[in-house]
């Protein structure tokens with residue numbers, strides 16, 4: 001706790017997600033003092049300083065540790081999360097780290113172990129759980145039974161391991177709604193877009209939307225999972241979709257919830273009128289997409305847990321279970337696993 005009781009915060013990594021989902025919600029808070037912002041590049045820090053009026057910027061990670069922040073946000077690339085999260089935890093900071101936790105199960109375990117040993121909070125950025133439609137659907141089924149859950153996320157992008165990096169959101173939601181996984185089936189493939197048909201048919205490698213040609217990585221991934229609750233779940237991602245779209249449907253016991261992210265939810269109960277909620281149109285017409293996707297509430301949860309010492313919903317130990325499910329899915333699909 002710093003000046004006038006403010007929480008002293010550090011931000012490690014200033015890529016797209018920092019700008020879209022964290023900095024806007026942190027700079028506006030009068031209970032937060034941003035004491036360090038770290039990037040590898042001066043150019044990135046100049047931009048952050050100009051946009052948000054933050055002066056405490058550095059390219060030296062040691063200087064972040066020296067500031068002894070109460071809370072740190074680790075927002076770098078996935079494989080570098082443990083490199084920054086663990087020293088921060090060990091030097092006394094609570095850490096909110098973006099998903100996936102790391103690119104190996106061992107690294108993810110080490111992050112959880114570091115938090116347990118030092119009594120610090122490790123929270124992972126599974127922001128969907130904090131988004132209103134997803135949370136309301138969860139409450140809708142608290143007194144019911146989930147029999148099937150289908151989580152679909154599609155968009156147009158492409159880089160190695162992007163499907164695994166993203167399907168972890170779907171898998172975490174499946175676990176949240178359905179329980180712990182039993183059997184797992186998965187397959188990965190590529191989708192051709194704008195690629196001449198003969199090439200598409202003769203070349204079985206996945207296709208990259210960005211190059212219009214074969215990609216050396218998978219662009220779609222589907223997993224089917226049975227859960228200890230008896231529920232069955234499907235997670236699907238496709239990165240040659242032409243547009244971003246996220247849809248989740250949960251059914252069972254005479255009920256269905258359909259979420260069209262980020263802002264629409266339909267709750268269906270047998271024999272009753274449907275309840276339709278459009279958050280952009282009703283609750284808060286000024287809400288940004290990042291807010292609707294749960295990022296603002298996620299920041300609030302982290303800061304509140306720091307003060308109250310409550311364990312966050314998406315704590316490291318729980319997130320590790322989603323990482324283990326991701327590892328199983330990758331192995332089943334024959335794509336690089338988390339080893």
Ligand SMILES: NC(=O)c1ccc[n+]([C@@H]2O[C@H](COP(=O)([O-])OP(=O)(O)OC[C@H]3O[C@@H](n4cnc5c(N)ncnc54)[C@H](OP(=O)(O)O)[C@@H]3O)[C@@H](O)[C@H]2O)c1
Nearest residue numbers: 013014015016017039040041044075076077078080098099
């Ligand atoms: N929750 C969500 O819905 C969501 C959405 C998007 C992304 N994410 C996650 O957020 C994380 C960051 O993603 P992003 O989209 O912001 O972009 P990113 O390209 O994955 O990386 C963010 C920043 O990390 C820095 N960086 C790159 N390589 C590095 C290295 N070897 N060591 C240290 N820093 C390095 C770069 O900044 P400098 O060059 O300035 O150092 C880069 O701008 C990822 O884990 C991603 O999966 C989550």
